[in-house]
Amino acid sequence: MGRRLIHFVAQVALVLFFPVLSHKGIFWRYKVMGLAFTARNRGKFKRMDKDVFLSSDLILRGPEFIEIGRGASVGPRCSLTVWDVGMNSGRVCLKIGDDTSIGEGAHITAANSIQIGNNVLFGKHITVSDNNHGDTTLAAVEVPPPQRPLVSKGPVVIEDNVWIGDKATILAGVTIGRGAIVAANSVVTHDVPVACVVAGVPARLVKRME
Incomplete structure (x- = not known):
């Protein structure tokens, strides 16, 4: 009930105090709604600092398998x-470290394990995935993609x-x-x-920092 009350009060405050058309109003609307959403969903996560x-x-799907560290942020449309699916059943599959910033439009999907460290900076529209729909065998391609089981090449x-x-x-099986x-x-x-700095498709080493 407490979280619902917080959410309701936040919505009322937005209507009364923050004009929708002003830039400042849009910013504060985003902040207040985000804080209310965070408070309302905090208890769903395995851990949230x-x-x-x-x-x-x-x-959000499977928050009971997600840990988020102190000061981390997840931007809009993520x-x-x-x-x-049994690859890592009962354990934390997705961990986001302290003071890590996930930029707008990021898509992070785990069926095995994704571990993101501290002070990591994501730009916009980044994808991190440890899984695929099925493998690349001839038998697999006879099955419609949505019906293929999730497989992972590694965390x-x-x-x-x-x-x-x-x-x-x-992609899966990568350590950065x-x-x-x-x-x-x-x-x-x-x-x-x-x-090191990597770039390209597929990404290749372009510089070692000294």
């Missing part, structure tokens, strides 16, 4: 989905202080080393070493 912010339009690990540019895609930079529009299919 202090000062977390979730945008109110977040698409989706966090965990599919409990995804994104270590601390990583920066991922807009529209990058991180501490301090690495993934350029915009890259598709990461193999491990990225510590303190």
Whole structure:
């Protein structure tokens, strides 16, 4: 009941105090609605630390398998989905570290395990996935894609202080080393070493930071 009351009060405040057409009003509307959404859904997560912010339009599935660290934020039009299909049953499948910022439009989907470290910065419209619909055998292609079982080539690990540019895609079985930079529009299919820059499709090493 307490969370519902918070949500109701927030909605009333938006109508009374924040004009929809002003830039400042839009910003505060976004903040207040996000804080209300975060408070209302806090108890659904496996763990959520202090000062977390979730945008109110977040698409959420399987929050009981998700941990979010202190000060982390998830921007507008994102989706966090965990599919409990027996690969990692009963364990945390998606972990977001302290002070990590997930940018607008990110799609993070786990059926095995995705571990995102501390102080990671996501740009906009980034995809992180540890699973696919079926494998690449001839037998699998006879089954309509929505009916194929989820399979995973391995967990995804994104270590601390990583920066991922807009529209990058991180695929299953990949570890991105501490301090690495993934350029915009890259598709990461193999491990990225510590303190390196990768770019391209598929992503390749372009620089080692010294």
